[in-house]
Amino acid sequence: MNNSRQNTSNELLIGDSFLPSQILLNGKGLENIGDEIFLDFIDVAAKIFIEDVSNKVNSKDEPRNIDVIVPVTNAQIWTSQKKLLERIGNFLSGDRWNIEFTNCNSKLPKFYIKSFITTPAFDNVTLLSGGLDSFCGSYVNVENKVQSIYCGYKINKFETKGLNEIHNIIKEYKGVSKRFNTLNITKEEHTQRTRSFLFFALACATASMYNINEILLYENGVLSLNPELDSRKTTKTTHPKTLYLVNQLLTNLNLNMRIRHPFLFKTKGQMINELSDEFKNNIKFTNTCGKARNNRKIKIKSGHCGFCIPCMLRKISMAAYGNEKYDLEYNAPYGTNLENCDIAFKSEFKSSNEYFRVFNEKIKDGTIFNELDIRSKYYNEKNYLELTKKMLDMFGKEVDTFYSKYPL
Template identity: 35%
Template structure:
């Protein structure tokens, strides 16, 4: 597959073009990409978004959209795509200085080859309208110091609980994303409602954003986390002070180590891999955006997160309202009336293993608890069993390098990997070879 040249636009007034264009990608066209960022009221935010943060936000939407609509099977190796994107930015000097860094970060995150060419733009009419409205508003302003990613998953719910048990609710903003279907948004709404009740929060503590590429054909979506985090980063840029961005994710899944060599592709998503986060931190710093990214559970397994939760009773009451599955809407496609966990994807299995480790009652709904629903479930179980059978703590140093370079805190990463694998081993030991036949 030869290089694909893409001209990206965010404004219908943009008439830029190049002779070698293979496709245009217009964020302003709802038939191509739909997002709700500008539908929100930002009058209670103290300042307008910084130019570099706005650029980062738009770049993340464009990258995510292209990731969804260009199938990997067209790559020379049926995986890696070669893409050159022409991008409009406000702060062109900073982006030209960080061009190589952005490319390196996204190459690692998505497994593709990205090349960018930036062009100067000015504020759009919509941006100026929102800017003027924000600056003229006399609404009482937010004064937060922490933004926490809030996906609706078990990890993010524990992260929210732990924060709310330690600091004032007025200091925190929770940011969510949903991309269609009911498999995510309904869980986010249920959890936010219960958090509001338990901790006397306001709906203003939560911001939820829709962003979805139309006609998406590629399901690996490795760049989704970049888009998700960029929503939080652009909000943080309005505060004109250093903001901590908390990304709650257990250490095992953060490492994204495939259980077997056959699962080195889409299963290794790198969503919060330490190397990717390191590159993202460097990029944010280079752009002079005052955001510090932190994963407080980098060296904690999912089971340990449950056991150490600062309000365990509240967590137990709501564990069925959290969603960990990688494809929660699949059951609805098969006629189920209630969204549920599949039970056999890797996030589901890690979830089940962690709840077993914590010895609490799992009230969640799973469509398949014994890997018997079909070929995919049985294949997954076989892969997991092979992975835990080959698990050897003496080889952990080499294993944790499989999904990306780990150069610091080696012993801590080895420790969380070993403990996480032991949680998986304890769960999978319940399934004997007869299940695979």
């Protein structure tokens, strides 16, 4: 290995043998990697993620200028995808990316022997984040008798605890889980807008190990579209455009696999309500809160604030179908309103509720599509507009139901 490269502030360890792919995989499954391009993919996505979380967003949330240099086994191939990768980074985080590549020696062990896994056979790889949506996806797999490899990533101790419980549930249904090690980095920016790209790369590597060509992303359509109402910054991690761009990258790299989004035209409430009682009883182990992840000062038993947008969407989705009894403890529980909410989070509670008020208003007056960055090329379905409208109309009814039960 070439160990002459200089260590930088965001490089984990000196030497090509200590690239993110080696740390994440920890040597496990390397013998089954079909091509080193998958290790390169992990390193490209990981370096983007590392730079994203290592550079604080300024108070005005202006685009950052971020430079990334990634050691890869074939710089020519990856340089040909430079513009597409920068476009993906820009869409996910809103920043200006400059991604460069340098050649490095082989990332596989010196005495590497390629060994394909042929048994048991699996139908697909399913991304398992520990969130409620992917948990609903695991139920769909179980109901349809789909044999899947569940691919997860250890975020932090709190989320890992819930993820462990979910993996144990999946094992009861003979599901196989594969969780990757955590990158030990200091996060200056906790929004982690590019982390889904890293998850996709890890899922692709997993698919390569098991000769699988389908990767399933289970996330609800409302949160995937995530309109930036009133210029509010929202995540695009599972947006149809994101998947379109990543699938385009896979095509350009001649990788025979695709990422699908089965819940794109479903609301979170619909997904939850379709669960069996057995699965509903385990909803309490899933993680949703964005505020608790970003601000560890929030100390409550469940780790859910109850007033950020993800928590409010979860409560809306649970309450719309009378499933509150299966939910967990919130800092701002069901029934919190502007009069009885804690002064410490009153401002954000009001802001999150205003977001859903405006969202619902635009659904009802038909202007919501002015807020959405969706095009036909992002979809396989020709009637994607009709399906999206049907999903949004259903969400509007769910919002109405929630606020009729819990007036603001």
